[in-house]
Amino acid sequence: MKYWLMKSEPLDYSIDDLERDGKERWDGVRNYQVRNMMRDDMSVGDKALFYHSNAGKDTGVAGEMAIVSHAYPDPTQFDPTLTFSLPQQVSALRKIVKSYTSKNTKVSLVSLGKNDEKVRVRVNMKNAHPDPKSDPVNPRWLCVDVSFVAKFPRTVTLAEIKNTKELQQMRLVQKGNRLSVTQITKNEFAKIKKLANGGQY
Known part of the structure; x- marks a missing residue:
């Protein structure tokens, strides 16, 4: 099993939306490195943290979800x-x-x-980001399905992550990192859940 952190702007799609829907596709990826991770490294049953990006003071990890499909054409x-x-x-x-x-x-x-x-x-997607060079016979971009697991009692903010010793090696806080999906360790996943739940695992 692998662990992931996956970013979405809450105005586009939030943990509340996923809780309402139960299951949804994670599409719109237009970065080759992220696509390759989804294709080669993600597996059904992997766990992921739902990260609200560009959310002002509420930017941070808001919940948990599960990967429930293999990558398929977007x-x-x-x-x-x-x-x-x-x-x-x-x-x-x-x-x-x-x-x-x-x-x-x-x-x-x-x-x-x-x-x-x-x-x-x-x-009918406002931020579809079409790629005119993508051919249906050999599509460039992939998506996966995710399912809701939990909304955390509180958001673990980016500032809090940066100031937590056990989380300072995460790709999320490394200078220059702008990937919308990054792999994290089991311990990092557990630490963030613990912070979100007031110190309880």
Whole structure:
């Protein structure tokens, strides 16, 4: 089992949203290093801390979730202004869209020709960040599904993490680190949970 810290701006998606939904996809990753970790290192059953980023004084770890799927193609990567017409592209897109489930983001195909030989992807996501160079046959970007485990009694703030000796080696607090997903140790995971619960594991 591995342990992760995963960032989301709460105005986009928060621990409260995940608690409401129960399960959701973690998409929108457009960084190769993070993509590779999701593809090569994440496994079903891994544990993750939900980190609220860019949240002012409330920036920090707000809860816990679990990884509940292997990495799979993220359909929000496909540019909605592009038309895909090669048979293998259309076939691949149908499979990708069919396998994608989300309570908050709707993904569909728009037919532009007879017998659906030309299609576009429609995504109702304000921060989809499409990649016009991503091909459905060999998609660049992946997502995973996560499920809600717990909302912490209080947020463990970034300042608190920086000032806690046992947490000062985390990638999160290293100068220049801007990754939205980082691997953490079992001890770091446990320490943050302990801080969130008032010193109780």
